[in-house]
Each structure stands twice: as structure tokens, then as C-alpha cells.
Amino acid sequence: MTTTNNKRQILLPVTESKSSGLEYRELLRVSMDSLMANKLRTFLTMLGVIIGVASVVSLMTLGNGASNAITNQFSSLGTNNLTILPGRPNRGGPPGQIGVQPLTMTDVKTIQVLKLPIDGPVPNFTNQATLSAAAAEKSGQVLGTTAEYQGVNTIVMASGSFFTEGNVQSASQVVVLGSNLKTFLFGSGEAVGESIRINSMNLRVIGVLEAKGGNPFGSVDDQALVPITLAQSRLFAGRSSSGELRVSNVTVAVKNTDDIPFVEERLKMALRDARKLNADGTDDDFQVLNQASFLTSLTQVTSLLTTFLAAVAGISLLVGGIGIMNIMLVSVTERTREIGLRRAVGAQSNDILLQFMIEAMVLSMLGGITGVVVGSILPIILTITKIFEAPVTLSSVVISLTVSLATGLFFGIWPARNAAQLNPIQALRHE
Amino acid sequence: MTAMITIEGMTKVYTMGEFEVHALRGVNVEIQSGEFVAIMGPSGSGKSTLMNMIGCLDTPTAGRYSLDGIEVASLNDNELSTVRAKKLGFVFQQYMLLPRQTALANVEMPMVYRGIPATERKRRATVALDLVGMGNRLDHRPNELSGGQQQRVAIARALAGSPSVILADEPTGALDSTTSEEIMLTLQQLNREQGLTIIIVTHEADIAAYADRIVTIRDGVVLHDRKNEAHHDNN
Ligand SMILES: Nc1ncnc2c1ncn2[C@@H]1O[C@H](COP(=O)(O)OP(=O)(O)OP(=O)(O)O)[C@@H](O)[C@H]1O
Numbered sequence: 001m002t003t004t005n006n007k008r009q010i011l012l013p014v015t016e017s018k019s020s021g022l023e024y025r026e027l028l029r030v031s032m033d034s035l036m037a038n039k040l041r042t043f044l045t046m047l048g049v050i051i052g053v054a055s056v057v058s059l060m061t062l063g064n065g066a067s068n069a070i071t072n073q074f075s076s077l078g079t080n081n082l083t084i085l086p087g088r089p090n091r092g093g094p095p096g097q098i099g100v101q102p103l104t105m106t107d108v109k110t111i112q113v114l115k116l117p118i119d120g121p122v123p124n125f126t127n128q129a130t131l132s133a134a135a136a137e138k139s140g141q142v143l144g145t146t147a148e149y150q151g152v153n154t155i156v157m158a159s160g161s162f163f164t165e166g167n168v169q170s171a172s173q174v175v176v177l178g179s180n181l182k183t184f185l186f187g188s189g190e191a192v193g194e195s196i197r198i199n200s201m202n203l204r205v206i207g208v209l210e211a212k213g214g215n216p217f218g219s220v221d222d223q224a225l226v227p228i229t230l231a232q233s234r235l236f237a238g239r240s241s242s243g244e245l246r247v248s249n250v251t252v253a254v255k256n257t258d259d260i261p262f263v264e265e266r267l268k269m270a271l272r273d274a275r276k277l278n279a280d281g282t283d284d285d286f287q288v289l290n291q292a293s294f295l296t297s298l299t300q301v302t303s304l305l306t307t308f309l310a311a312v313a314g315i316s317l318l319v320g321g322i323g324i325m326n327i328m329l330v331s332v333t334e335r336t337r338e339i340g341l342r343r344a345v346g347a348q349s350n351d352i353l354l355q356f357m358i359e360a361m362v363l364s365m366l367g368g369i370t371g372v373v374v375g376s377i378l379p380i381i382l383t384i385t386k387i388f389e390a391p392v393t394l395s396s397v398v399i400s401l402t403v404s405l406a407t408g409l410f411f412g413i414w415p416a417r418n419a420a421q422l423n424p425i426q427a428l429r430h431e
Numbered sequence: 432m433t434a435m436i437t438i439e440g441m442t443k444v445y446t447m448g449e450f451e452v453h454a455l456r457g458v459n460v461e462i463q464s465g466e467f468v469a470i471m472g473p474s475g476s477g478k479s480t481l482m483n484m485i486g487c488l489d490t491p492t493a494g495r496y497s498l499d500g501i502e503v504a505s506l507n508d509n510e511l512s513t514v515r516a517k518k519l520g521f522v523f524q525q526y527m528l529l530p531r532q533t534a535l536a537n538v539e540m541p542m543v544y545r546g547i548p549a550t551e552r553k554r555r556a557t558v559a560l561d562l563v564g565m566g567n568r569l570d571h572r573p574n575e576l577s578g579g580q581q582q583r584v585a586i587a588r589a590l591a592g593s594p595s596v597i598l599a600d601e602p603t604g605a606l607d608s609t610t611s612e613e614i615m616l617t618l619q620q621l622n623r624e625q626g627l628t629i630i631i632v633t634h635e636a637d638i639a640a641y642a643d644r645i646v647t648i649r650d651g652v653v654l655h656d657r658k659n660e661a662h663h664d665n666n
């Protein structure tokens with residue numbers, strides 16, 4: 001009988017190594033080969049993912065930017081601040097509404113004696129007046145307040161200084177100007193040391209504020225700040241019908257954020273007691289505005305909006321995923337004979353599964369990375385040109401790439417399973 | 432010594448709804464290492480079915496099949512894949528080369544699934560292509576090769592991993608008679624010089640004539656199993 005021993009065998013049997021197994025590098029190469037074989041189709045398939053990921057990234061980024069802008073604007077007010085306003089809660093109504101007791105310096109004293117862990121209370125008394133300098137005149141808002149206003153509202157001076165407790169006690173004729181108002185009255189020139197007229201009174205400008213941005217009660221940038229005593233006694237009608245000194249609102253800054261609910265409750269109880277209102281708050285004629293809870297609900301709204309935008313963009317990512325699945329199914333059908341061949345020469349069904357999964361993942365990952373780049377272009381341009389701060393966040397990149405990888409996995413698994421489960425004999429016979 | 436292939440009482444029944452097709456009805460064959468066997472028979476007699484069984488692409492309904500000491504009938508899908516990778520080389524009627532890959536890459540491909548390192552794959556593929564006379568066409572793609580040359584690459588692919596048996600179902604079915612002759616001479620040479628065990632399926636007597644032994648099948652059973660006397664006289 002013929003045996004191999006007496007032949008000149010050129011190819012000796014393979015010595016199987018222990019670590020034998022399919023290399024992932026080889027699978028990746030096979031997948032890349034098939035993707036490169038049809039570049040246009042590969043690109044069009046990826047386009048779905050690119051558009052999806054790009055819109056997720058850009059919308060999330062712009063949404064975050066908008067949300068940050070809003071939050072920054074409002075936190076300029078001081079997030080630990082509580083503001084007490086006259087008027088019935090819920091029913092609203094401006095200060096001085098009929099049947100509503102205005103806030104007075106008595107209420108400020110009521111708060112002072114509580115010895116709460118706060119800065120303030122800072123009484124604010126606002127009125128319209130004619131403001132005029134040598135070169136300009138306008139109707140504007142005059143805010144009478146105390147020296148503590150600066151600390152409670154984290155005010156930064158552009159030049160000069162804020163008025164002192166001494167100024168307040170002696171009702172000095174001094175004024176601090178908001179940045180817009182200063183520019184209106186004095187242009188780019190020096191204002192500190194000059195004087196302006198409020199209605200018919202001359203006041204010396206002792207300070208100018210740094211621009212601060214708007215808040216729900218109007219911007220301090222447009223205001224003229226004077227000692228509250230001056231505003232109440234000489235500039236405006238500061239006495240209520242009962243003869244008390246009126247204030248428009250009172251601000252306190254809670255030192256520790258955790259104390260806010262407790263301080264709010266104590267303020268309400270004390271004011272109800274002093275103003276002879278029901279202890280349960282049913283006939284309150286004042287309200288306490290909680291900056292922090294306002295900010296929290298605002299943040300909730302903006303992040304909900306961002307999530308909603310991202311979800312809408314996510315739908316296009318879903319469509320991109322379906323595109324991948326579609327092309328993968330076509331690819332499996334087209335390559336049925338190749339799959340049969342690979343199975344016949346020894347590929348396990350898992351090897352085939354992996355090959356097609358890798359192909360789907362390569363499609364989705366390349367699409368995802370391209371999408372991140374494309375989606376970052378608009379936010380980056382807006383940020384660089386300082387039109388709108390929308391820095392691309394790591395989280396939006398990570399989320400998009402994870403989602404696109406998951407898309408590849410999810411939509412690749414079915415076609416890949418189809419390929420892996422093909423019967424080799426039938427696959428080889430496939431026309 | 433034990434045979435390379437032992438088949439005893441092998442049956443294969445395909446169930447198609449109500450119908451049962453008895454493709455194999457009790458085949459008994461024994462093939463030794465180094466033999467060159469041709470399986471002949473009319474269309475539908477079960478040749479391809481038998482080849483699929485020998486090729487571990489399918490499992491028999493009943494009977495025993497032992498390949499190089501391995502009892503195949505009891506193996507699962509993954510184990511069958513491993514046996515195919517290590518013990519068998521396939522040559523198909525339609526060549527079945529990957530169209531975008533070079534001859535070398537095509538020959539290397541099966542060895543990838545055995546985890547053979549790249550350098551060793553390349554060495555073996557080069558030697559195998561040399562053996563079939565394609566040593567100067569390593570970087571050609573299938574569409575740059577004639578049908579006969581493609582089939583040579585396919586033969587190189589089958590033998591590069593040193594299989595125990597090379598299986599070829601109608602390897603010349605798509606070729607003209609001159610090219611068929613060349614391919615058969617190549618197979619004959621590989622059998623004689625390299626000691627390869629080769630089993631082919633063919634309709635044609637003059638193709639079968641290159642083998643040392645001819646097994647004739649009819650209706651799923653072995654009709655004749657004889658040495659190729661004419662062939663031995665010629666040589
Ligand atoms: N997958 C299958 N399902 C059902 N019947 C099948 C299947 N494969 C083969 N058959 C049947 O089994 C019988 C043997 O088929 P087989 O392909 O083995 O014949 P063959 O000898 O190779 O024929 P040919 O020379 O035409 O290739 C035929 O009747 C065929 O119809």
C-alpha cells in the first residue's frame with residue numbers, strides 16, 4: 001500500500017500551536033476589504049450614521065451652551081439669595097397693589113432681629129427719575145439700598161467704590177452708576193468725581209459698577225444706586241399711608257446653601273407674625289422668591305429641552321442604523337457563496353458572525369467618528385467667533401460614539417446571525 | 432494499518448415535507464492514505480452527497496464514518512469545522528476564489544482559520560502555488576487568470592495546509608478538455624510525488640481514468656469498486 005513515507009513530501013503537516021485561533025486582525029482585514037470593495041455604498045451607508053451622530057452632537061452641544069448661558073445669567077443674581085416681595089403668592093400683582101401692605105423698614109428690622117445665618121437683609125427701594133449729566137439726560141431707575149448690597153449681590157466695581165454704611169446713615173448725596181448708565185451719561189470719559197442730577201438734586205458719583213447682565217427685576221447696569229435713606233427721605237415719597245418707610249423688596253443671602261429652606265421658612269413665619277397674618281400662610285401678602293429653586297426648575301427645563309433635541313436627532317441615528325442593517329443584509333446575500341467557502345475550509349459559524357459584526361461596527365464607528373467631527377464644526381465656529389459659547393463636551397462625544405457603536409451592534413447582529421447560520425453546502429450552491 | 436477513510440453502512444435521507452429522498456442507502460468504502468480515487472455514477476446517484484459526507488460538510492443519517500482516526504458522525508458543528516480545517520482540502524467545480532484577493536491571499540485564506548501565523552501561511556501558500564505551477568502568478572487576481580489557472584490556485588489552496596485528504600467534486604466540470612487534462616495531470620502528480628490522498632467526483636470516464644481506483648455509485652449504493660487496470664497498464 002502507498003504511504004507518505006516514501007514520497008518527497010514538500011509541505012510537511014502543520015504543527016498546530018497551542019494558541020491557535022483566529023486573529024482579530026485578520027477578521028478586521030477581511031471586513032475592511034469588503035468595505036473597500038464598494039466604497040460608494042460604504043460611504044452612503046455611513047452617511048446615515050454620520051448625519052445622525054452629527055445632529056446629536058451639535059444639538060446637544062448647542063443645547064448645553066444655551067442652558068449654560070441662561071444659568072449663568074440667572075446665577076449672576078446670587079443663587080443663595082432669597083428675595084421678599086410684596087403681593088400675594090400665586091395671585092401675583094405688582095408692589096403697591098390695592099389691599100396689599102407694602103414692605104417697610106419695620107419688616108427689615110423684623111428680619112434683622114431673627115439673627116439668621118444670612119448676609120443682609122438688604123432693603124431695596126426703586127423709583128423712576130430723570131437722570132442727567134452735563135451731556136445727557138434720560139429717565140431711569142434709581143435704586144436706594146444699603147452698603148451691604150454690594151456683598152449680597154456680589155457686585156464688582158469698575159472704578160471708584162461703593163457707598164459705605166456711613167453714607168447710608170448720613171443720607172449722603174452720593175451715587176454709584178451701573179455700567180450702561182455711566183456710558184450713557186459720560187461716554188468713555190471718567191465719571192467718578194463728577195456729579196449728576198437725579199430729578200433736581202445734585203449727587204457726586206463715587207463709583208461705577210462692572211457690567212453684570214440682566215435679571216428678572218431689570219438690569220443693575222441701567223440703574224443709579226443711592227443710599228436708601230436718601231431715596232426715602234429726600235429723593236422720593238418714602239412714607240406709606242401709615243407713615244412708615246417703604247421698601248420695594250428685601251434681599252438676604254443665605255450663607256450656606258443647605259440652610260435655604262430653613263431660612264425661607266423662618267422668614268415667612270416671622271413676617272406673618274409681625275404683619276398679623278395667618279400662620280398657615282393662607283392670607284400672605286408677601287412672597288419669598290427662592291433663587292435656587294427658580295434656577296433648578298430653569299435648569300430642568302433647559303436640560304429637558306436639550307434631551308428632547310438629542311432624542312429627535314437620535315431618530316436620525318436610528319434611521320442610519322437601519323441603513324446599516326439593510327446594507328449588511330444585502331452584503332450577506334451577495335456573499336453567500338463566499339460564506340459557504342469560508343465555512344467549508346474550516347471557519348466556524350462564530351468566525352462568520354464576528355466577521356460581519358466587525359463590518360457593521362467598523363461602518364458605525366467610522367460613521368460615528370466622522371459624525372462627531374462634522375457635528376462639532378458649527379459649535380466650534382460659534383465658540384471661536386464668540387457668537388455663542390457652546391464648547392463640545394466630552395460627554396456628548398462619548399454618548400454619540402457609544403450610541404453609534406450600539407447601533408452597529410444592534411443592527412449588525414441580525415444580518416451577521418443570518419450569515420453565521422447559513423448551511424455551508426447550500427451556501428456554496430447559492431447562485 | 433488503519434484506513435484513512437472508513438465508511439460503513441452510510442445512509443443519508445433528505446426529508447422534504449412529505450417526501451423522503453434516500454440519497455445514500457448503505458455505502459461501504461475504505462480508502463487508504465495516498466490513494467487517488469474517482470467516484471463515478473449517473474446524475475442523482477448520490478456522488479455529491481457522499482462527497483459532502485466525506486468532506487464533513489454534512490452528517491449521515493446512519494452509518495459509521497471514520498476519517499484519519501476520528502469518528503465524524505458524532506461531532507458537532509464546531510468540531511466538524513475544525514476537522515475540515517485540519518484534515519480536508521476542497522476543490523470546487525466553480526473554483527470559488529475570492530475575486531478581490533491575490534492568488535497568494537486566496538491560498539492563505541483557509542489557514543487563517545487555523546491560527547497559522549502569517550509568515551508560515553505565506554511560506555506554505557508560496558510552496559503550494561509552486562507545486563501547481565503557479566509560482567510566477569502569486570500576485571494575480573482571479574480575473575487576471577484563465578479558468579485552468581484559477582483551478583490550479585484552488586488546488587494550491589486545498590493542499591497548502593497539508594490536509595489528510597483532498598476532495599474535488601467535478602474539478603474539471605467548468606473546463607475544456609485540454610485544460611481538464613492538465614488539471615488531472617497536476618492532481619496525478621501531486622498524488623504520486625507528494626503522496627496526497629485525493630478523491631474526485633466525475634461523470635466522465637476519461638477524467639476518472641487518471642485515478643488509481645474507480646468507485647461507481649448508483650441509486651445511493653456502491654455498484655463497482657475496482658482498480659483502474661487500464662491506467663496501471665499505461666504507466
Ligand atoms: N439538500 C437536499 N435536499 C433534498 N434532496 C437532496 C439534497 N441534496 C441532494 N438531494 C437529492 O439526493 C439525490 C442525490 O443527489 P446528489 O447531489 O448527491 O447527486 P449527484 O450524484 O451528485 O448528481 P450530479 O451528477 O447531478 O451532481 C438526488 O435525488 C438529489 O435530488
Ligand SMILES: [Mg+2]
Nearest residue numbers: 478479480600
Ligand atoms: Mg453532484
